[in-house]
Amino acid sequence: MALIVQKYGGSSVADAESIKRVAKRIVDTRRAGHEVVVAVSAMGDTTDELLDLANQVSPIPAPRELDMLLSSGERISMALLAMAIHSMGFEARSFTGSQAGMITTADHGSARIVDVTPVRLREALDEGAIVIVAGFQGFNRDTRDITTLGRGGSDTTAVALAAALDADVCEIYSDVEGIFTADPRVVPKARKLGVVSAEEMLELAANGAKVLYIRAVEYARRHGVLIHARSTFSSGVGTYVLGQGMSIPDGQEGEEMEEPIVAGVATDLSQAKITVIGVPDVPGKAAEIFKVVARSGANVDMIVQNVSVAATGRTDISFTVPKTDAATALKALAGDQSQVGFESLVHDDQIGKLSVVGAGMRTHSGVSATLFEALSVAGINIEMISTSEIRISVVVRGSDLGEAARVVHSAYGLDGDTEATVYAGTGR
Numbered sequence: 001m002a003l004i005v006q007k008y009g010g011s012s013v014a015d016a017e018s019i020k021r022v023a024k025r026i027v028d029t030r031r032a033g034h035e036v037v038v039a040v041s042a043m044g045d046t047t048d049e050l051l052d053l054a055n056q057v058s059p060i061p062a063p064r065e066l067d068m069l070l071s072s073g074e075r076i077s078m079a080l081l082a083m084a085i086h087s088m089g090f091e092a093r094s095f096t097g098s099q100a101g102m103i104t105t106a107d108h109g110s111a112r113i114v115d116v117t118p119v120r121l122r123e124a125l126d127e128g129a130i131v132i133v134a135g136f137q138g139f140n141r142d143t144r145d146i147t148t149l150g151r152g153g154s155d156t157t158a159v160a161l162a163a164a165l166d167a168d169v170c171e172i173y174s175d176v177e178g179i180f181t182a183d184p185r186v187v188p189k190a191r192k193l194g195v196v197s198a199e200e201m202l203e204l205a206a207n208g209a210k211v212l213y214i215r216a217v218e219y220a221r222r223h224g225v226l227i228h229a230r231s232t233f234s235s236g237v238g239t240y241v242l243g244q245g246m247s248i249p250d251g252q253e254g255e256e257m258e259e260p261i262v263a264g265v266a267t268d269l270s271q272a273k274i275t276v277i278g279v280p281d282v283p284g285k286a287a288e289i290f291k292v293v294a295r296s297g298a299n300v301d302m303i304v305q306n307v308s309v310a311a312t313g314r315t316d317i318s319f320t321v322p323k324t325d326a327a328t329a330l331k332a333l334a335g336d337q338s339q340v341g342f343e344s345l346v347h348d349d350q351i352g353k354l355s356v357v358g359a360g361m362r363t364h365s366g367v368s369a370t371l372f373e374a375l376s377v378a379g380i381n382i383e384m385i386s387t388s389e390i391r392i393s394v395v396v397r398g399s400d401l402g403e404a405a406r407v408v409h410s411a412y413g414l415d416g417d418t419e420a421t422v423y424a425g426t427g428r
Contacts, residue, residue, distance in 0.1 A: 006025075197241075356392045
């Protein structure tokens, strides 16, 4: 008998029929003799709807009260799911994040898990119950307030529960069948991967892949949790995310650990480019610029500095940030323009980022040449380049991103023979 943690996202529990379908899958797992713990998200777009309500009654909702409001979405879905399981003749008990022992920092809206004490969950399991936990939330011991974990919170909840309970596997369910070589909505010939390394998954998640959140993957890698990304709408095997020393469970299909040179292609339309024009080309100016950006709270991704013009002694610095951070970064830079001494700012939110990821890059040459040649033949211009040991990212026009992904995917020999099955949803 295994202990299995399952996580179901908003699209998987979007309505009553979806909840009953998920309940049947959970019951089938219990019938197979396994202990089951489930982390569940709010139904469909509930979180966005609650956030919209909050903004209607207050232009700047109090963070504590906003967490109280947003955490109610998961409490609704956990109770409904437990009811559905009860109707099928199985014992199920629902727990809020605080009842489950999910202890966090006091940062409302972006709390981080500091400890998990699942005493009540273990007691319920020992008594034969299926355990349902509200994802995305916890509580702080000092303030005794409810907190929410921010983006990817339910994924992270599931992985944290799996680590604390020493689960055999953490199954993350969404509306896609696993991890693909690219987003099948963008690249129809994308192939499902049998396995992907945690290292590669971290890069894919950080650069636009939507199936798993980077926080959850990092938590799993650090705590040795085996992730199995699966579809709510299919009974087939999905994709295993393997950390160092991990293997696929006995009897499961999958590929060998030695992956192709390139594991996948990720796309991201959520970033904007800011160019600081006419920066004095002297030591310390770049540091001044990025200190200002850091104080604004913007998260910088890619950075390019042009060669300075000898006649003026000035240069341009371009960098990318999430579109949601661009306005605050621009305002902060404009406020310090005279102190830093640059000439002007240019904001461009019509860009797209394409990333090629693969652990095989460490030991194989020609990966970058293949990327640049494919884009050149397609007539797609590269505006920025960034690399890591197992990743190459480029910025192109947002309108070119889909075509760029398709030609690059094909250039690396990643195309499948048939088009991928895509269910209606967001990929989560």
